Amino acid sequence: MLAAIPAAAWMLAFFFVPLLIFAVYSFLTTRLYDVETPFTLQAYRDALSDPINRTLAWNSIVVGVLTASICVGAGLPIAYWLRFVADRSRLAVLFLITASMFASYLVRIYAWRTMLGKNGIINEALRAIGVIDEPLNFILYNRFAVVIALVHIFLPYVVLVLYAGMNPVSPSLLEAGQDLGASSSLLWRRVLLPIMAAPSFNAFVFVFVLSASDYVTPQFLGGTSGATIGVRVQTSFITLGNWPLAAATSFLMLASFGLLHLVGSALLRRMHLHDIRLAS
């Protein structure tokens, strides 16, 4: 146990202590680029009543839900393919998907800007084959572009999580169902989806939290309709110098993430889907 002390001490000093100080800041009064007493709930009131915050929070929720839904929706068939369909190509596909996880975050954002722009690859390609005459303007600098780039960033993680969830399911389980005449939609509904409910929910929350709080992608791809609450937190802190407001907004976001997780877990438990153990 003693061997863990250096790492644990580092985590305390560079993770928990800073978070505690940040939490204290959320209850202090703002002074430009600083804080002062008295302790107050004003920052929380400001964060909740600010109309810009509300709009941006709503944008974040939409972006987070769309990104997480697309990731899980595409991740389930991919995990299924890796577990039950693939033969020798399985390891190669797994390698490619894991490798793409390590492609630089900023490079992906940049890549989508060159793909989706007015004179971007997609517009030029469509024009070259004669599908359109005028470039499509609606694909960059909006929510759609942000969601596309975030799906690109998080899909590999989701595939790995769902594949790990699918791994304990024996192929013979599906075969037994098929021998008894079950259609594949029945197998998905009655066998795979109940087993995958908990991992899918975990992956959903993971992607929702990280995409709803992302502050870089919306700056480059989001325009006005794609701006999110993460950008607001960053500008409250850096540009406006209102530290308590940035802190209060952060902790409200964290609280809602925690609430989402609690409510979802409770629902899974009520539906008896939270911990399905498979006899091997």
Add this chain to the structure above:
Amino acid sequence: MVSRQRSPFATAVVIASLLFLFVPLLVVVLFSFHSVGALTLPFRGFSLRWYREIWKSDEFRTSLVNSAVVAAATGAVTMVLGTLAAYALSATRSRLRAPLALLLFLPLTLPGLFVGLSLLVMFGRAGVSLSLWTVAGAHLVYVMPYYLLIAVATLQRLDVALEEAAADLGATRWVVFTKVTLPQVWPVLMGATFLAFALSFDEFVITFFVIGPESTLPLYIFSSLRRTVDPSINAISTLLLAITLALFALSFALTTRGGRDQALAVPVEGGRREQQ
């Protein structure tokens, strides 16, 4: 032997996803070799001019060196502290194991925005001036959980009988660790260290808040993205992709040496301690 399922739909999703994941990156790489300044079709021929251009920039070279220094420091400290912590986590049956694991793995769940902001606040409070060292200190928090995921999984799969035999023959715990445990796992630990290096090399979200006047490669890309629109960004991006992907491939090769896809943290069927 069970036969494979057939599913044209799932196969189509896999192919579409691989195209979706790789085409945009390949386009970035392709245009880094563009002979003219345009970033879109038609492609007018290959040249290395954008690589020569960025290499002339002092700011770029300094950022590259800074990133390497930060990543090396982060990787080295992560390896030492992470290996010790992973050993403790895998060996202990203490009641403190659960809170300890929580302490070490929790940063995995918190968005970098909050980690970065709260560190910035703490450094400001403590009067620590921001530099590459504050960046490395912050990166350690970010990469440690990933290192531990791999290291703990590997150490738990080891056959305890070997360690017990050594201990029965009178070896001290330190000797058991260095002469029996480490030789079995060092390739995986090296692989995990390269992973830590790669994660640190590419980190932007936290770095943005805790860096001083210096720049790292991702920060350089960030400011280029706001300034310029020409293929020199593609050239920098291609270099960054090449570096992180090479580190990943190295890490993948080392961590999968023992069993085919252990590095992917996919539980091996049949449970722990059946290897070797």
